[in-house]
Amino acid sequence: MSMNNWEKFQKEKLIELFTKNDEVIDIGGGLRVIKEKNNRYDPSREWLRSYIEKVNYKILDPVDTYNPDIIGDIQNLPFDDGSIDAITCLAVLEHVENPILSVQEMHRSLKKGGMLYVYVPFLFYYHAEKGYYGDFWRFTEDGLRWLFRDFDHLEIQGVRGAIETWIKLSPFGRIKFLTSTARFLDKITGKSKSKQVSGYNVFCIK
Numbered sequence: 122m123s124m125n126n127w128e129k130f131q132k133e134k135l136i137e138l139f140t141k142n143d144e145v146i147d148i149g150g151g152l153r154v155i156k157e158k159n160n161r162y163d164p165s166r167e168w169l170r171s172y173i174e175k176v177n178y179k180i181l182d183p184v185d186t187y188n189p190d191i192i193g194d195i196q197n198l199p200f201d202d203g204s205i206d207a208i209t210c211l212a213v214l215e216h217v218e219n220p221i222l223s224v225q226e227m228h229r230s231l232k233k234g235g236m237l238y239v240y241v242p243f244l245f246y247y248h249a250e251k252g253y254y255g256d257f258w259r260f261t262e263d264g265l266r267w268l269f270r271d272f273d274h275l276e277i278q279g280v281r282g283a284i285e286t287w288i289k290l291s292p293f294g295r296i297k298f299l300t301s302t303a304r305f306l307d308k309i310t311g312k313s314k315s316k317q318v319s320g321y322n323v324f325c326i327k
Contacts, residue, residue, distance in 0.1 A: 131278075138238055140172065142206035142207040142235075142236060144179075144205065144206040144207065145179075145206065146205055146207070147178065147179070147210075148213055154169050159180075160250070195210070196218070196219050203232050204232065205230045206232060208231065209237075209239075210227065210238070210239045212242070215256060215258045217254075220268065228272065233327055236326055237272070237324070238325075239323040239324075239325070240280075243320050244290065244318065272325035273326055273327060274324075275325050276323070277323050278324075280320045281319040282303075283315035284304075285304045286317055286318055
């Protein structure tokens with residue numbers, strides 16, 4: 122099955138991030154490749170394993186529940202200024218009290234030329250995990266352009282079009298035939314270019 126635009130964007134940017142840097146900090150463990158260090162494992166990301174094994178890859182989390190390599194808070198990262206090569210931060214910023222401070226901390230910690238890959242939701246269901254994290258925020262493209270404005274390079278790619286996003290939010294969101302049909306309708310109606318998306322992939326260079 123061919124990849125859609127946001128899947129291509131994710132794969133291309135993650136490959137670039139892992140092949141051009143020696144150290145990658147995965148804040149929140151969102152890549153979900155290492156079973157022993159995550160609350161969930163995603164077999165669709167196994168293709169990343171060969172890249173992860175070639176770098177100094179570490180997972181940072183605020184608690185020790187899922188055996189992270191580093192215990193730390195994204196709002197007060199335990200790194201010196203300009204000391205980190207690259208950071209991934211998938212589905213984390215909606216769960217922290219202060220996403221503005223969190224982005225500032227990632228920017229501060231990255232070296233000049235350092236890379237950052239982020240995923241955040243926009244039109245997406247509530248997904249807190251009791252006792253672990255809350256669910257505080259959603260992000261528009263305008264908000265993201267402001268949030269990451271201090272980076273020298275910024276690319277933003279929407280995830281899903283308006284119709285597929287609507288189906289995904291409905292009780293029928295797990296039925297593949299309906300989601301693939303919705304994706305086709307997004308393409309033929311131009312809704313694949315809508316700002317009404319499920320979320321955004323963001324790639325930055327400091």
